[in-house]
Amino acid sequence: MQRKIRIKDIAEMSGVSPGTVDRIIHNRGRVSEEARQAVEEVLRRVNYKPNIHITGLSLRRKYEVIITTPDLMEGEYWDSIHLGIRKALQEYENIRIKCSVYTYNQYDIHSCRRVYDEIAALDTDAVIIGTTFKEETLRLVRKLEEREIPYLFVDSTVENTSPLAYFTSDHYVCGYLIARLITSITEKGSRIGMLQAVRIGDESANTSILRKMGFADYLMERNIPNEIVRIPFSALEPEKYDRQMDLYFKGDHAIRGVVVLNSRGGMLADYFYRKSIQDVRLICVDLTRPNVEGLRNGVIDFLIGQEPERQGFLAMKTLLEYLIYHGSVKVQNYVSLDILTRDTINYYNRFSFIS
Amino acid sequence: MQRKIRIKDIAEMSGVSPGTVDRIIHNRGRVSEEARQAVEEVLRRVNYKPNIHITGLSLRRKYEVIITTPDLMEGEYWDSIHLGIRKALQEYENIRIKCSVYTYNQYDIHSCRRVYDEIAALDTDAVIIGTTFKEETLRLVRKLEEREIPYLFVDSTVENTSPLAYFTSDHYVCGYLIARLITSITEKGSRIGMLQAVRIGDESANTSILRKMGFADYLMERNIPNEIVRIPFSALEPEKYDRQMDLYFKGDHAIRGVVVLNSRGGMLADYFYRKSIQDVRLICVDLTRPNVEGLRNGVIDFLIGQEPERQGFLAMKTLLEYLIYHGSVKVQNYVSLDILTRDTINYYNRFSFIS
DNA sequence: CTGTTAGCGCATTCAC
DNA sequence: GTGAATGCGCTAACAG
Numbered sequence: 001m002q003r004k005i006r007i008k009d010i011a012e013m014s015g016v017s018p019g020t021v022d023r024i025i026h027n028r029g030r031v032s033e034e035a036r037q038a039v040e041e042v043l044r045r046v047n048y049k050p051n052i053h054i055t056g057l058s059l060r061r062k063y064e065v066i067i068t069t070p071d072l073m074e075g076e077y078w079d080s081i082h083l084g085i086r087k088a089l090q091e092y093e094n095i096r097i098k099c100s101v102y103t104y105n106q107y108d109i110h111s112c113r114r115v116y117d118e119i120a121a122l123d124t125d126a127v128i129i130g131t132t133f134k135e136e137t138l139r140l141v142r143k144l145e146e147r148e149i150p151y152l153f154v155d156s157t158v159e160n161t162s163p164l165a166y167f168t169s170d171h172y173v174c175g176y177l178i179a180r181l182i183t184s185i186t187e188k189g190s191r192i193g194m195l196q197a198v199r200i201g202d203e204s205a206n207t208s209i210l211r212k213m214g215f216a217d218y219l220m221e222r223n224i225p226n227e228i229v230r231i232p233f234s235a236l237e238p239e240k241y242d243r244q245m246d247l248y249f250k251g252d253h254a255i256r257g258v259v260v261l262n263s264r265g266g267m268l269a270d271y272f273y274r275k276s277i278q279d280v281r282l283i284c285v286d287l288t289r290p291n292v293e294g295l296r297n298g299v300i301d302f303l304i305g306q307e308p309e310r311q312g313f314l315a316m317k318t319l320l321e322y323l324i325y326h327g328s329v330k331v332q333n334y335v336s337l338d339i340l341t342r343d344t345i346n347y348y349n350r351f352s353f354i355s
Numbered sequence: 356m357q358r359k360i361r362i363k364d365i366a367e368m369s370g371v372s373p374g375t376v377d378r379i380i381h382n383r384g385r386v387s388e389e390a391r392q393a394v395e396e397v398l399r400r401v402n403y404k405p406n407i408h409i410t411g412l413s414l415r416r417k418y419e420v421i422i423t424t425p426d427l428m429e430g431e432y433w434d435s436i437h438l439g440i441r442k443a444l445q446e447y448e449n450i451r452i453k454c455s456v457y458t459y460n461q462y463d464i465h466s467c468r469r470v471y472d473e474i475a476a477l478d479t480d481a482v483i484i485g486t487t488f489k490e491e492t493l494r495l496v497r498k499l500e501e502r503e504i505p506y507l508f509v510d511s512t513v514e515n516t517s518p519l520a521y522f523t524s525d526h527y528v529c530g531y532l533i534a535r536l537i538t539s540i541t542e543k544g545s546r547i548g549m550l551q552a553v554r555i556g557d558e559s560a561n562t563s564i565l566r567k568m569g570f571a572d573y574l575m576e577r578n579i580p581n582e583i584v585r586i587p588f589s590a591l592e593p594e595k596y597d598r599q600m601d602l603y604f605k606g607d608h609a610i611r612g613v614v615v616l617n618s619r620g621g622m623l624a625d626y627f628y629r630k631s632i633q634d635v636r637l638i639c640v641d642l643t644r645p646n647v648e649g650l651r652n653g654v655i656d657f658l659i660g661q662e663p664e665r666q667g668f669l670a671m672k673t674l675l676e677y678l679i680y681h682g683s684v685k686v687q688n689y690v691s692l693d694i695l696t697r698d699t700i701n702y703y704n705r706f707s708f709i710s
Numbered sequence: 711c712t713g714t715t716a717g718c719g720c721a722t723t724c725a726c
Numbered sequence: 727g728t729g730a731a732t733g734c735g736c737t738a739a740c741a742g
Contacts, residue, residue: 004448006720017728022722032727051448051720053408057734058721091446093359093406094734170702177698184656185539301539336702339694343532347525347691361735372713377737385711409735413718449719 005046013046014038025050026326055324056094063097063323065316066119069130069154070106076288077263077308078103081130081154084312092320100124106132107236116140125323126164127151128315134158134206152319154311156207157332164322167315167333169306171207174337175214175261178283181302181339182257183224185281190256193229193248193280197262211261211285229255235264245271249280257281266290269299287340287348295342305338305348360401368401369393410679411449418452418678420671421474424485424509425461431643432618432663433458436485436509439667447675455479461487462591471495480678481519482506483670489513489561507674509666511562512687519677522670522688524661526562529692530569530616533638536657536694537612538579540636545611548584548603548635552617566616566640584610590619600626604635612636621645624654642695642703650697660693660703 007025011018016035023031024039025048072079082101089097102119105111112133119127120143127144129151131137137158144151145162153166182192194215197208219226233244245268248255258280260268265284269291272280283302284291294300314333322329340348362380366373371390378386379394380403427434437456444452457474460466467488474482475498482499484506486492492513499506500517508521537547549570552563574581588599600623603610613635615623620639624646627635638657639646649655669688677684695703 007722008720011729017730018721019723019728019730023727026722035727053449054720054734055722057409057719058723058732060722060733094408173698173702177696180696180698334702336704337699339696339699341532341535341694343528343535344692344694347528347689349691362737363735366713373736374713374715374738375711378712381737383738387711390712406735409718410737411718412720412734413736413738415718415737 004051005048007048007050010039010042010046010048014042050325052092052321052324053094056092056096059095059324061096063095063125063320064100064123065097065319066100066102066122066124066127067130068102068104068115068119068127070132071103073289077155077286078130080287080308081312084309084314085128085316086312087309088313088316088320092317095320095324097320109133109136112136113139120144124149126319128154128312128319129163130154131156131158131206137161150319150322152315154315155308158206163331165315165318165329165331165333167311167318167335169337170334171210172214172217174285174304174306175211175216176218177214177337177339178211178259178261178285178302178304179215179218179224182259182281182283183219183226185301186226186257189225191227191229191254193231193255193258195258195260195262195265195268196230196232197264198232198234208262215259215261231258233264233267238267241267242271249275249277255280257283260284263288263291265300266294269294269297272299273297292345295340295345298342301341303340303345305340307335307338310335359406360403362403362405365394365397365401365403369397405680407447407676407679408449411447411451414450414679416451418450418480418675419455419478420452420674421455421457421477421479421482422485423457423459423470423474423482425487426458428644432641433485435642435663436667439664439669440483440671441667442664443668443671443675447672450675450679452675464488464491467491468494475499479504481674483509483667483674484518485509486511486513486561492516505674505677507670509670510663513561518686520670520673520684520686520688522666522673522690524692525689526565527569527572529640529659529661530566530571531573532569532692532694533566533614533616533640533657533659534570534573534579537614537636537638538574538581540656541581541612544580546582546584546609548586548610548613550613550615550617550620550623551585551587552619553587553589563617570614570616586613588619588622593622596622597626604630604632610635612638615639618643618646620655621649624649624652627654628652647700650695650700653697656696658695658700660695662690662693665690 007018007021011021015038020031020035021039024036067085069078069081072082102115104115113136116136116139120140127149129137131153141151141161150164153163156168157166231248234240258268263286266288267290269282272282282300284300285304287303287305291300291303295303318329321327362373362376366376371394375386375390376394379391422440424433424436427437457470459470468491471491471494475495482504484492486508496506496516505519508518511523511526512521586603589595613623618641621643622645624637627637637655639655640659642658642660646655646658650658673684676682
């Protein structure tokens with residue numbers, strides 16, 4: 001473990017002053033060709049990494065970042081993303097950064113557009129977007145691109161955009177995985193239910209579509225003959241839920257497993273719990289409160305987590321480094337898909353370690 | 356998001372000078388009762404957290420820490436723990452800390468004792484111990500306790516010791532989980548094999564014992580009638596491996612699932628792969644290279660990870676904070692148990708985000 | 711006992 | 727194009 005290389009060291013090694021090294025590293029111009037050559041030669045030899053905490057300390061500049069996601073419910077998906085963002089800010093507390101949060105109702109496209117329009121009119125150094133409505137997102141990023149404001153996506157990405165980076169799980173693989181799991185914990189050839197949210201005029205739900213594709217491909221690739229029963233439910237009319245489910249699970253239904261490829265599985269878990277339905281395996285996505293409860297109750301067999309905290313953390317960390325050092329950034333970033341059972345859920349606290 | 360509270364702010368708020376605040380926070384004495392009251396009142400109101408990077412900067416003190424674990428193989432369990440430790444040091448690079456690493460042969464108790472004796476004679480601020488041999492560990496920590504040198508455990512803890520903190524997965528739950536998984540992916544009542552390492556004179560392997568307990572308890576609690584077949588293998592004589600396994604898996608063996616509660620499952624996976632045995636479900640522990648390969652090949656169905664990087668990271672982070680601020684420390688710290696499949700293994704990179 | 715102030719390290723930046 | 731000055735928040739030495 002040798003001592004860390006400082007700018008001063010590089011300056012000495014290449015026979016110039018620290019100021020010159022700084023200007024070369026940051027392309028601030030006003031250096032002689034001679035000096036540039038000498039310094040670049042040294043830079044190639046040593047692995048210089050600036051101390052970001054000190055950079056923050058000596059940086060006069062203040063940054064402003066806008067974050068926009070659907071409204072938060074405490075402890076749930078989007079809140080976890082914000083938590084990750086806050087953790088990143090905490091970790092880089094020496095960097096002066098001002099964050100403004102704009103949320104909207106994820107079930108109301110007008111609310112989204114209103115907020116996005118507001119954002120598009122603001123002056124900011126960057127925007128972190130928790131993607132939901134595809135078309136609205138496109139509209140927003142076009143305006144940002146015009147003004148050369150960098151933006152990042154969390155949760156999912158959108159085609160035909162050029163984000164600085166995006167942080168998501170691989171939704172296709174998520175579906176693929178769920179197919180593997182449900183078929184391996186149900187008897188061969190069992191009937192499998194798939195819950196489908198009935199929505200109104202929402203073209204997005206891109207994540208669910210990808211998951212469905214992965215799910216279908218797994219079954220197809222393996223010639224798995226299980227019958228897949230699509231079970232529609234209306235997220236907007238919870239009072240009808242029981243009646244809708246009764247259609248499928250009352251009496252001798254022969255469904256041995258159900259998958260819910262969106263985050264709304266908790267209601268079904270609750271239904272199973274109340275009706276004491278125990279012979280149906282259930283797999284859901286995201287650590288919403290009802291989902292976690294279902295997992296703890298033993299109604300949900302596997303819950304798939306997609307590290308929202310880490311998505312937020314990485315997005316903000318990446319952004320900070322970009323704002324400060326303008327380095328090149330890896331655009332596509334997948335977080336992991338975590339398979340949770342009632343045994344492991346209690347230990348799943350991704351962020352206990354950042355504070 | 357309001358501005359962070361600084362010592363200076365607290366000083367102003369309580370009408371004293373920063374020096375006084377510092378003296379009160381660090382219990383350096385020489386303060387009037389009056390001043391103490393005023394400052395403590397303010398401290399109660401605001402949530403002051405010092406900026407550790409700056410503390411590191413202004414701290415003159417250098418720390419020395421010893422880390423001892425079994426020998427490392429690149430990319431494997433213990434190496435990952437060291438990786439986590441290095442990440443923590445990187446993250447707190449402003450703190451002047453010197454780490455010395457002492458490793459020993461984990462299959463040779465004499466090698467362990469030799470190294471521990473060496474450590475016990477050294478002057479150091481703290482020791483991080485990757486536990487293996489129980490008795491040797493006890494011997495070491497007794498000497499450390501005499502000299503009031505704090506120590507931390509990673510991987511597992513040892514009874515009748517007083518570590519500053521320990522970072523492990525819950526090995527009992529790990530076994531419990533594995534029992535749940537294997538019984539849910541094999542047909543009811545299937546014969547289940549359990550690989551047992553035959554060791555010589557090693558009383559430890561505490562982790563395996565705990566896992567076995569969890570495993571057995573799961574089956575017992577549920578009155579699961581599966582027959583468990585203990586399959587011995589000698590880790591020290593790999594050339595005999597095939598013959599040993601042939602006894603159980605050649606011809607019509609009727610074993611439908613196997614669990615390996617230590618990290619040596621990769622050899623069996625390799626055996627299955629070579630012999631094209633595909634009708635046996637396999638669950639293993641730890642991301643060793645052979646295990647990961649077995650998972651990717653589809654021979655291993657589930658691989659359980661126990662976040663070694665995070666264990667190391669947290670241990671070092673906790674230690675640094677303790678050394679600097681002497682705050683109270685949470686002793687028992689469980690990391691999560693990660694369930695991996697061939698779908699998710701490619702996204703499982705716990706530390707992509709720390710650098 | 712208290713307030714003041716000089717470091718601390720190092721990336722940045724300003725006066726020359 | 728240079729090199730010295732600056733700043734961050736905390737610690738600790740020192741003068742009162």
